Amino acid sequence: MQFERVQKSYDGQTLVVKDLNLTVPKGEFLTMLGPSGSGKTTTLMMLAGFETATHGQIRLNGRNINDVPPHKRGIGMVFQNYALFPHMSVAENLAFPLDVRSLGKAEKEQKVKRALDMVQMGQFANRRPGQLSGGQQQRIALARALVFEPELVLMDEPLGALDKQLREHMQFEIKHIADSLGITVVYVTHDQTEALTMSDRVAVFNDGVIQQLAPPDELYEAPMNSFVARFIGxxxxxxxxxxxxxxxxxxxxxxxxxxxxxxxxxxxxxxxxxxxxxxxxxxxxxxxxxxxxxxxxxxxxxxxxxxxxxxxxxxxxxxxxxxxxxxxxxxxxxxxxxxxxxxxxxxxxxxxxxxxx
Missing domain, CATH: 2.40.50.140 (Nucleic acid-binding proteins)
Structure with a gap:
């Protein structure tokens, strides 16, 4: 996945993202970290296809996806608010992305079961989202993002609504699942501890620019400017x-x-x-x-x-x-x-x- 000289402006004058160049290799867990308004979420939304780049190219597996609609990019998404369908059962929520791809019944059932087992929620297949706790709903949202076996999963503040203990537990669980599947994850958060705990590399954003891109230990031990030193730890x-x-x-x-x-x-x-x-x-x-x-x-x-x-x-x-x-x-x-x-x-x-x- 690549951003090549990508810019984004909403009013034609102010750049929210400025000349972004970023390459994420297959299987990497990259976190985009920064304060509100730094450009990290806009970058994620451009990658997902919910925002259009004003300038530059976004590539996935070498293919320019600037004009590809979100549902045809083959990207899994996990949001803070879960975005589950309340009128559907857990199994039906997971089957929805497979219905869009016109999979057969037997294959759908197999993939739904595999995804639920992956997040240890197999026994909840017939429940509705409203019958689940916040942590359980987040597991289902993660399973839905993984059920069609995407190569790339985007996560936008997915743990923000959870309490501290559950949040810390889910950090390790998400990282373990990502590593075991070998998928590429681009994760957005403003929580520096979360970023340092989960990531292979962290991109620290401020004012629409990546201030430093490095593994967590290097970012903490060797900040390259005053902003990064102040923001991290x-x-x-x-x-x-x-x-x-x-x-x-x-x-x-x-x-x-x-x-x-x-x-x-x-x-x-x-x-x-x-x-x-x-x-x-x-x-x-x-x-x-x-x-x-x-x-x-x-x-x-x-x-x-x-x-x-x-x-x-x-x-x-x-x-x-x-x-x-x-x-x-x-x-x-x-x-x-x-x-x-x-x-x-x-x-x-x-x-x-x-x-x-």
Whole structure:
């Protein structure tokens, strides 16, 4: 599946999707993640055929599908609101996409049974959607998208209506089914945890543009700009000016006057403004755990929160009173009192100098 220089405008002036180039290989689970209005859902709707690209080509198996109507694209769809027919039984809901394709009765029954067994709902074939829980309805919606064995399945916020525990369970179940069938999935969500948990790659959208396309671990550990660093996970930022730049290392003079070493990711020259990014779990207060080369600053403890498996400490550091440190709950980890002054540190490669935007 490919997008080639695809643009979308609703009013002929403002581009909701800007010059999108994206290739999704067969069998990949790709998640499109971003805030409301970023272009992710419009991109999905163009792929489904419910929206028309203003410019560019959308290809499926090498074929241009710009002018192919939705029902002839052979794409499965799962929506947040399930979109099940309330007057039909579960089996009839699943048979509907097969009726459209004029399959014989025996083949239809076989495919419906296989799809229901796939989502562990075989015993509910004769129920109506109104007799099912939200989680059960979502399983049926997934089974209906898979029943005609499409190569590509699109999912638009499919778990948004479920409670937290069921949502987490369904994340793993959908991923397991997709992997076992070898189907290609394009998944839209605004939930970053969902994206990181389920995806082979994540495309982070903002302002109609993919800001970064990468596997979940790379996206989290190595954000390429300030937006991605801020949007994915919790992140500490401090602003300053680049005072030295030498290959894989730069020196940043923070607005507080402190100087720190950082990895130059999105800075080009000395004198440039930058935001440095440090993940809370990369900050350490136990010097025994810090390797040689770690940078240290003095910090004041503002708040200390026990979270079971970890401690979350809010600090004042270099003029930032919302600097977060996360440390695991370990026998050698000291509980910190508000008002205490401590030394914190991190490795220079964990501190990324990004754009100042």
């Amino acid at each position: 919790e992140n500490n930022t401090m602003t300053g000016v680049v005072t030295a730049l030498d290959g894989s290392r730069c020196v940043v003079r923070l607005d507080s006057g402190d100087e720190i070493d950082a990895k130059p990711v999105n800075v080009a020259k000395v004198g440039e403004r930058t935001k440095v990014s440090i993940r809370p779990e990369r900050v350490e207060t136990n010097k025994a755990r810090l390797r040689p080369g770690a940078h240290t600053l003095t910090a004041r403890v503002e708040e200390f929160i026990y979270m079971g498996d970890m401690f979350r400490t809010r600090l004042s550091v270099a003029g930032n009173s919302n600097f977060i440190m996360k440390t695991r709950n370990a026998p050698d980890q000291v509980r910190l009192e508000p008002g205490a002054e401590i030394e914190i540190g991190w490795l220079p490669e964990d501190c990324r100098a990004l754009d100042a935007a």
